[in-house]
Amino acid sequence: MPLPTQMAQQLSKRILVIDGAMATQIQAAGLEEADYRGARFADASGALTGCNDLLCLTRPDLIKGIHRSYLEAGADIIGTNTFNATPVSMDDYGLGHLVEEINREAAQLARGVADEFSTADPTRPRFVAGSIGPTRATLSLSPDVNDPGYRSNTFQEIAAGYYQQIEGLVDGGVDLLLAETVFDTLTLKSCLWAIAEYAERHGQAPPLMISVTITDRSGRTLSGQTLEAFWVSIQHARGLASVGINCALGPREMRSYVEELSGLAPLPLTCYPNAGLPNEFGEYDETPTQMADVLGDFARQGWLNMVGGCCGTTPDHIQSIARAVHGLPSRNVDAVTPEPLARFSGLEPLTLRPDSNFTMVGERTNVTGSRRFARLIKSEDHEAAVEVARQQVEGGANIIDVNLDEGLLDSEAEMLTFLNRIAAEPDIAAVPVMVDSSNFAVIESGLRCLQGKGIVNSISLKEGEDAFRQQARIVRRYGAAVVVMAFDEHGQAVDIDGRLQIYDRAYRILVDELGFSPEDLIFDPNILTVATGMEEHDPYARDYIESLKQLKQRFPRVKLSGGVSNISFSFRGNDVVREAMHSAFLYHAIQAGMDMGIVNAGQIVVYEDIDAELLEHVEDVLLARRTDATERLLNLAERFRSQEGTQRGGLDDTWREEPLSQRIEFALLHGRTDFIDQDMEEALGVYDGPLKIIEGPLMDGMNVVGDLFGAGKMFLPQVVKSARVMKQAVAYLEPLMEQARREAAERGDAGRRKQIVMATVKGDVHDIGKNIVAVVLRCNGFDVTDLGVMVSADRILDAAREVDADIIGLSGLITPSLDEMVHAAGEMDRQQFDIPLLIGGATTSRRHTAVKISPAYSHSTVHVSDASRAPGVVSQLLSEDAADFIEANQEEQQRARIAFEGGQQERDLLSYAEACERRHRAVFDEGRFHTPDFVGVRATSPGLEELAELIDWGPFFHVWELRGSYSALLESDDAKGAQARELFADAKQLLEQIIAEGWLHAEGRYGFFPANSTGDDVIIWSDESRQREWDRYCFLRQQRRKRQPDAAMLCLADYVAGEQSAIEDYVGAFALTAGLGCQQHVDRLEADHDDYRAILLKALADRFAEAFAEHLHRQVRRQWGFGAEEGDLSLEKLLQGEYRSIRPAPGYPACPNHQDKRQLFASLDAEQTGISLTETCAMMPAASVCGLYFQHPEARYFAVGPIGADQVEDFAQRRGSDLSDAEQALSPNLSYDPKKVAIPEGV
Template structure:
């Protein structure tokens, strides 16, 4: 392929792409539908069509033959609009796509020839008229059958079409298009990567025949917010699968509409070494709109302008619903922008399953290839396949992936098996299992036909294992060329015409020769070459085999040095074959061999991860003996190893659990104790506790000494950041189980010496307890005796419990909880208590604690803002020695904060420096030019309820928020990428996913939505309900001007009454459901606090996901152009950056820009939340269930979130205009600086 020259037209197009953005045409079907054609128009002049008994209207490709004048005019209109590339009307002109119309044979070729000819004719005429070169792209659609998607629910291996059938159809279409004179091929609206690979294989075969490389472009479509192609691949995986064909440009078409394509365009921009494109639909279908879709030419052009302006695109056009007017608007808007620069080639091995796998050239992690899906290497797998239990065999593959395999090796080379058939069936089944198919496949066979069968079933970029020179250069290069056409990487064995290379020099020489042939003659990318220098068995007793291990290691070093960018691999288990049956010694041999081979540069190993150990953990005597053999350190090395091997032999009948038991048996009891707590092995807690009871004869001493000692170690590791909170929670469960085992022995003695007692409570009116529960776990792990009073706890109950406590912890999420905390402190003061108090929760702050809480109480009051700090603070508060010093330090800091606060707020205007009086702030409101505004209207007014399955909103789950709650301080995507790398993290995430699975079948998330006409009135928004009544929503205005001199209020973004037209706002409430709290309580009742906490933290994330879903899937589609034409009226680009891609903003009640919790009562009056979705309000306006949220939706694209800074004069004004007592306002409004 490397030596096939680019066509002349291809060279010309490439020059144009380097110089500027290139414009593609728009939809064909949209214009045809508006042409008013009859059934006769689809038949005339073609006898076979005229006699057809089927309705042909709608098969637009037929018009190439029957009404070429209509098609030509469409092409000319697009060229006149500024299109540089016009696409042929051949989207469905393949034998497979035309099956429904019973069109086949010569007529298929005629459709494509005619389609290409009419487009060529139009392009030449337009070029002559405009003086611009116009290119013709041969449109090739995705087919109506998919090769990698199961066609039968009862048989996941069944497919509606084969690779070979697709290949033949695509090859015939491309041949005809080429004859007709197209300048490039455009594979568009791709929904299945395996279909695309069949087309690209046909393309690569044809350009060899033609002797010139007509460019090809590849365009995929995403079907939902996951950003994956229909067959399941991510964009990165898709690109890895088609990159081998060297497309001229890649990107997206059709899909979700331009406004939602940014993340996917950005993904292509990050990885594509070629040019990129986007030609979206004109929004969503809407028969009431002029163009049949809801985006005007200006709308579509505006969205594409933003992407092009950011340097993301080289080719821009339109898909469904776009017209020449759309293309003209796009050209006018984007023509002056510079084109994107393609990314430089990556020096990495890139493979893919449903997800991409990349191994960079430098400092890449070792690649583990799972070997158990191999009939030669796994008797259990071979038995399943021979018995036809393919579905059971999938469990072996799944286990390999779960155990950390980056790639799975699949082999069916067994004399009694039909290898090609087995390979195809199994890989089709794998393709239907996303948790397996997400990793790349290694197709392993010594039979070329089996390899081909596998290549035709895998949509991702796989690895062929293997090819070699043993049949000579001609066969070797032929196989390499075929592998390249499938886009696969290849393992190259160190074999040549003389046989297997077994000496050091022969291994290196054979690999160097193969490398030169592949790179220089075949054009193989060196990154896709993986050498296996033959791992041969050592410790056989034959002296000539003694150097096999060290020779392989040294061969790896030399191959890496002399074959730039190539990778190396090893079939690791071969090294120990002489000791089969002794798994302990084999594991040590594999571990030692890999340790030294990796140091020499080995990139990849085909190995059973279950038979790998830790190099430093191998018994030193065994490790030295094994190392002597692997590295050939002495003639007696084999004899020495064999002499000790039997002492490590495990009973062959023993299973893995028994093997693990033997590891347990080798630990002393102190080591076992620590392991149980650090690993969270709850099933062993009773055994450990009872052992120490037998030793100490006193259950209380068992708790005080070994158990609390182990928990103390857990606390230390957590404090040092060496354990995650989920692991700590599991350790706490071990402690609970151990104490439960001792309970019968301690019931008679209740005077057990415990750590300092800490009473925790969520105050009255508040039901949030996630943070409090986490603090409880952290404190328990640090030896404190924790009494958790629960939620909604009255001050008197807290007082009663506090009399016997060393420390009290008060928690609250909502603003009214601050007042409840104050009441608790006042009750303590009246009762004469001096117990130290910690306060925490989202609504608390150090300043509020110093100014509003600490002065109420003579004891110490301190805010703890992070669960991980609670143990340290508690230790200081609970110790008489440290309490006095800590209290004095805390009091001094709080006094200084109060003084500074009083100084800043002592001005006669009641406003701190830099803040404006409310009357002046209103003069600096943000103002829109409403006279020029054209606001969209929603699809309905009034209220609706949406009950959603959890699976429908899972893509919106805010994992960053979830992990932060668990004190895992990273972004959600970073944490997810760390799975399998950070000890304990993947186990925790498996537990989370397990709970999520339970929730899918147990909870019923709901959203209650209201759409209303509304107008702003000063700082209020007046909402009109369906019965003609009005509800006034009250907001606050920031009195601190922003960088643009504006004092913002949410009402600024809704049209005032003076605008002369009604604006629109939305209200919604969403809940994870009452069932969620019941599930959490059930776990707690079963003693599983860990999963109870997971349920609650997931509940809050689900509520937030519902909020995001409401904005993106409910509000925005109902008003797709909401505020789209709103002028910026001179506002700078930085300011209008607040415009949100998913349509406006959704400030929640109680959050900074909408701070008054009592406003939720107005939501109840409009939405009837209690009756519709079972949300109730407490006396403090807390929403129950706790995993609920309420918010207002403002569609204005210039609306933005902000945190208002206010003065007392506004709060007094707010109280007057809402007819509330000032103290009530201060109780329910949440303002950071008050």
């Protein structure tokens, strides 16, 4: 619902100002008990002090005076004094019966004062918002820690109380309803229900403003939701006119959340924070000027439509805020255009994008489908029942289906109890819930327990259109999505036409009549059991799959689902056959358009792993390929019925005879941990406490390590081993450390080592290099706080403040990380840090640091190229002579910027049109092209021992900064060669352990797709008829002028036959990982203080992934029909690419757009491998590779290089994206600065 007309008009011109705190002003009045009682309540039992809402009846003069003071200060909107005026709160004072009266009187008081000001200045109308607080009830949380399923109030009770409040507020004349300080979304939902009820009875309700409270820097509400999950949960609210954030935090702490919500919500945004965080006395210290400065900056950033103050703010605060935003434009709401996507939520949001993986709905929390779960529910073993839900989530379920329909159960009560219990488990509550029942009363009981946006399973036309409409309206009022079954008045649809007819009716009613978004609909066309022995059942699976294709074409925005286990009921008790049926069915159904399914997430076998004979028989049944398919599968099934579903030795120890300090130094230098605990125990009897041991022999030994490393006499692998010894020694001493620290502090000689905070930036998961740098710095006497991967700028800076950091270090591997580093540098500047910033990682460079990152931060920014240089750089930055080093670095960066600017102007680029004219004219003879063995997608999971034979060891040694040919390294007689041999031996030993003990698991998916090029795009066709475009890759073309005047300007599309060509060309794609299982072993090794083997393991996982890529490419060439031509290539020739075909990867020089990974993942359903993409398209696990295959014999790798604004504009048009988004995605390749006028490209 839009805001009131006058208010909307004002918002189009300026930012509106909300008033400040009511309670702060009441407290300042110094009231006594008599003020609260007045004459009317003089004889009331119990104290009334603190019942501020009652003052609307007993001290209306005071409340009107507060309203007037805020309007005089510049407020446009005043809130009624009704924050606690609901029965839940007023019953504490015995005044619950006065709720409607208090709200009505409060609204009339505010209305009267607002109208006075509006009359005095008609050009500036004032508005009244009816304040609706969160009550003290928590419907999502139990008030009893011993009973997580208990709630002190029901949803219906809270909704009924809110209804009374709303009636009073509307009767009193409010312009708006303001549900504020929301900390529990389910309690808010009860308020939304009451508002919808009021509107239904009275024809309409005032527009609604919602303001949520983020309780701390975790970015979550008190009940655990993220901001995005909250927004998804409340978008359905009737009459929703604005959304915002208030209370709990001061404006500075609120910054990132306001920015986030501004990008999420296509509605006016409100922000009214507290006057800072409360001090130790519960008071608020932020001055009006301080608060106004921050909120003024928010306004200049374009984040605000309405702004004001909450706890601790006064008319002085509001006056300063009003001045700060005066003349600044209101946020452009129309600029926020969310994609029409299916969105659900638990504590976390779940968004189903076009490139999303198949969505798993866990089926085991269903009493009709799981005998174990049914037994646990019946025996009231709720704790074990909750574990069933947890196992589903851990097994990969994106949503959990909960069904408690059983004849002997009180299903309504059981649904409420179970959902309340899992709400107390953050790992389970993170995912959305599908409330499943054939009894709509049970469904409604479940919906009253969900703070997130859940899914109803299900409704249908079985009882006619009127009943269908009634149930659908209720579902929509709760804000849930809905599954619609293929039933109507005539029963269950079993054929294609019957399904289409039912869904045509359902869609018309739900979307056209009732206003459902198509994205909130899930059609379940009924998966029916096959192989029953009844001939009429034989086509059920085939017809379901064909129905999916037609439904997806007819209703492209609706999701398609089904209960997968239904297909195999005929084979209950034979898990092998059932799992094969489920996986084969899903394989075909997903290709046909199935988006989600109710499955046992932990029991899906890999399609490629199904026994070939069994798969043939299963698919004969599913696809109805033979009349005797059922009988053949029954005979074969008997064969599967009994099967189940799926220290150093020999070293010279004479060093142990040396004195203690020398033994410690030896252990550090040689990475020996076998005696370190024993030596630390002995040291405790020699040195004066654990700190003296650390500051003495341990640091003496590490200093020797640092000196030798700096002199090139020790190598990185040795240093990491030394750090492992140091960490284990410190861990042994740690229990005694705290007391020693306290004693040293009392003596005033505790000292302080320099603090460095390091992190891999948000969106990036690569950390081997960062971990090595951290180890090297620790070895050189620095304290390093390593925050890990995917770390936001806010978290980095918070940690830096917490430890009083001397330096911050940022790392990243993928190109989008560069933008995040610029953002982090800008945040350091905005938050007035003055410590050095270090930049490192494979994608970083001195030039980029100088040109992009350094200008964002007013203080020193230094690029560090490798780990060996880090200690020297850090030491110089923290030395007495730091100013000289910083000045020299800044001068070098200034020269780099000047050179870059000059290079931009002098850069000799062809126009994009001319570059296209000079495209590579590849020869497309039909005889040179091959048709692959199959079209579509397959899974593959080779053994590690097979991959180990293809490992390229060169990059492994580069990780450890041992450069050169690895064979030459191993043969070298110098110290570097000796270190390389020792490292290689350690790697081989760990590699054998990885294979023998199954530490890592490799999974991949690959496929072939009909394709043709058009211009610089490659079209992927939906099938071999090549009539319907399924996807499109938009590639880039070289523009930099080459020395040879006739040299071609290359683009990957040049290697694919044109759309008008007679050649039937294909493109391949792959995504693979060898990192599954890696992190748990890394965590274990790090917990054992074994950084060396942890880094070694990550490096080997990367090598396995690259070997997997080589292995799969060889297999693909053979399946494409030309691999046999190459014979048995040696490993050396394989690694040098001496074969036909290339496999460029998104984010690399020939294909620099990381966003292409999203299309690639969607085409392969790549998340089935266990790989996922971060928001910046980094792959998790890090040991993962993806790319495209091109078969043209002339195809070769190349670098796109710098491109001009003309190509970027064309690229954005081709992809249908904003120019700014395209420029951000391609920023490393831009030949111009998007913030400046684009330099005309050489035409």
